[in-house]
Amino acid sequence: MSRRHFQAALIVAMLAALVSPLMAAAPAFACSCAGxxxxxxxxxxxxxxxxxxTVTGQDVDQEETTxxxxxxxxxxxxxxxxxxxxxxxxxxxxxxxxxxIGDRRAVVVRQSSDGQWRSDLCSIDSAEAAADFGTPTPPDxxxxxxxxxxxxxxxGILLPVVGGVMLVTLFALAIGLTLGRRGKSPRRRKPPI
Numbered sequence: 001m002s003r004r005h006f007q008a009a010l011i012v013a014m015l016a017a018l019v020s021p022l023m024a025a026a027p028a029f030a031c032s033c034a035g036x037x038x039x040x041x042x043x044x045x046x047x048x049x050x051x052x053x054t055v056t057g058q059d060v061d062q063e064e065t066t067x068x069x070x071x072x073x074x075x076x077x078x079x080x081x082x083x084x085x086x087x088x089x090x091x092x093x094x095x096x097x098x099x100x101i102g103d104r105r106a107v108v109v110r111q112s113s114d115g116q117w118r119s120d121l122c123s124i125d126s127a128e129a130a131a132d133f134g135t136p137t138p139p140d141x142x143x144x145x146x147x148x149x150x151x152x153x154x155x156g157i158l159l160p161v162v163g164g165v166m167l168v169t170l171f172a173l174a175i176g177l178t179l180g181r182r183g184k185s186p187r188r189r190k191p192p193i
Contacts, residue, residue, distance in 0.1 A: 031094035033122035037108050038130045042122075044108045049077030049117070050134060052127045055103045056082070065089045067096060069107065072127075075134035080143030085109055085117045094120035106130030 035042040044050055053069035067085045085107060088095035096119075099105065108123035 031092055031121050036125055036129060037123050038106065038125060038133045043133070044076065044123075046076075048108050048110055048123075049079060050075040050106065050108050050130065051077075051079050051083065051139075052104065052106050052130060052136070053083070055099050055101055055105065057101065058099075060089055063089055065095060067099065069105075071139040072104070073136035074139055075106070075130060075136055078143065079139050081139045081141055082144070083109070083117055085119045086112075087119055087121070091121060094122060096121060096124055099124070106133075 037044060051069070051071050051074045053071045055067060056070050057068040059066040059068075065087055067087065069083050069085060071079050071081055071083055091097035104127045106125050106127050106129055107119055109117040109119045112118050
């Protein structure tokens with residue numbers, strides 16, 4: 001194999017090694033709820049907070065939707081007068097599907113390690129469905145909802161961006177090597193004397 005073919009094969013191998021992780025399939029998700037969150041045996045555990053509230057806003061991005069609720073009553077746990085609840089944007093990934101501004105809902109939420117309230121399609125129902133669950137208490141006015149603009153940026157975009165930059169750099173390097181070699185004439189061997 002000539003040196004030129006070896007270099008070309010090396011560049012192709014490096015590009016393939018760089019691109020393959022970016023082409024990996026994303027995990028597949030599907031959502032199927034076994035029952036209603038306020039019926040046996042699906043009742044929320046002690047780690048959950050349960051409230052009845054009205055949807056007052058939503059902020060949608062590609063992967064997540066933040067739903068803002070005015071809290072009418074708290075059935076388990078403690079919440080302030082408003083709460084921002086994060087869900088997947090897609091119903092197939094268990095995000096809320098049929099909620100609209102003004103809807104009154106009973107919601108089961110759990111606080112994630114980053115302090116955000118999270119829920120899913122299987123943890124929301126009509127307000128009437130939770131009528132027999134817990135004793136309603138008013139929201140705590142001392143607790144305020146976190147400002148959605150203060151939430152951290154998802155680092156899930158980092159791998160594709162870094163991979164893309166590396167791919168473009170390697171591609172430019174391969175073109176540079178190819179164009180740089182074109183102008184040079186091959187070395188001539190001296191004839192034996």
